[in-house]
Amino acid sequence: MTTEEVAKKVVELVRKQAWHEALDTLYDKEIVSVEATAPESRGKEAVRGKIDWWVNAMEVHSFKASEPFVAHDRFVVQYDADVTEKESKQRRQISEIGVYTVKDGTIVREEFLPRV
Amino acid sequence: MTTEEVAKKVVELVRKQAWHEALDTLYDKEIVSVEATAPESRGKEAVRGKIDWWVNAMEVHSFKASEPFVAHDRFVVQYDADVTEKESKQRRQISEIGVYTVKDGTIVREEFLPRV
Numbered sequence: 001m002t003t004e005e006v007a008k009k010v011v012e013l014v015r016k017q018a019w020h021e022a023l024d025t026l027y028d029k030e031i032v033s034v035e036a037t038a039p040e041s042r043g044k045e046a047v048r049g050k051i052d053w054w055v056n057a058m059e060v061h062s063f064k065a066s067e068p069f070v071a072h073d074r075f076v077v078q079y080d081a082d083v084t085e086k087e088s089k090q091r092r093q094i095s096e097i098g099v100y101t102v103k104d105g106t107i108v109r110e111e112f113l114p115r116v
Numbered sequence: 117m118t119t120e121e122v123a124k125k126v127v128e129l130v131r132k133q134a135w136h137e138a139l140d141t142l143y144d145k146e147i148v149s150v151e152a153t154a155p156e157s158r159g160k161e162a163v164r165g166k167i168d169w170w171v172n173a174m175e176v177h178s179f180k181a182s183e184p185f186v187a188h189d190r191f192v193v194q195y196d197a198d199v200t201e202k203e204s205k206q207r208r209q210i211s212e213i214g215v216y217t218v219k220d221g222t223i224v225r226e227e228f229l230p231r232v
Binding site: 004007008034035036067068069070071072074075076078095096097099111112113114115116 | 123191231
């Protein structure tokens with residue numbers, strides 16, 4: 001798949017919150033995943049752990065993904081989520097950018113940048 | 117400057133279309149600049165050439181920059197411009213993401229990704 005094809009597939013799956021399908025079909029086994037406030041995660045199982053944490057911790061009221069921006073081996077998607085953290089009952093709006101790097105048709109790196 | 121400080125300064129200067137001031141004060145001399153449809157530019161003079169081309173070629177009706185998204189050494193800004201290309205008289209809306217990499221308080225890499 002081209003970078004644009006991977007980007008469109010990510011957006012399609014994220015809009016369905018089909019996190020596991022995205023991981024299983026689009027991610028490289030050596031994926032490096034970087035959050036603003038956590039150490040780097042490496043490998044599919046680490047990303048699976050993040051997905052499981054998210055699904056268990058959050059009640060998701062809405063999750064929006066922008067159309068992708070694409071050039072060369074990179075694409076960017078903006079996410080806007082409205083969630084309640086189940087434990088604290090705290091509701092909050094998350095606005096974040098995902099910057100993805102594609103190699104040989106799979107995602108090898110993802111970085112998430114919150115709005116400041 | 118921290119990544120966030122550089123990011124906020126970029127947004128401030130871009131909103132004034134103060135391209136040369138941004139280049140002179142925030143960019144590393146080894147800057148690598150990547151467009152979707154052009155070869156990589158390397159060095160401040162190459163970027164200055166791009167700025168001069170833009171300023172000469174475009175009548176800018178509006179140029180909007182989002183608030184920055186920041187994590188670690190990376191920040192992202194969304195740009196939405198309404199321009200008329202002077203030569204062709206063609207008016208168009210440009211929506212683009214800038215992905216910037218900061219090292220030691222200066223921008224060492226910028227990539228521009230158009231919306232697909």
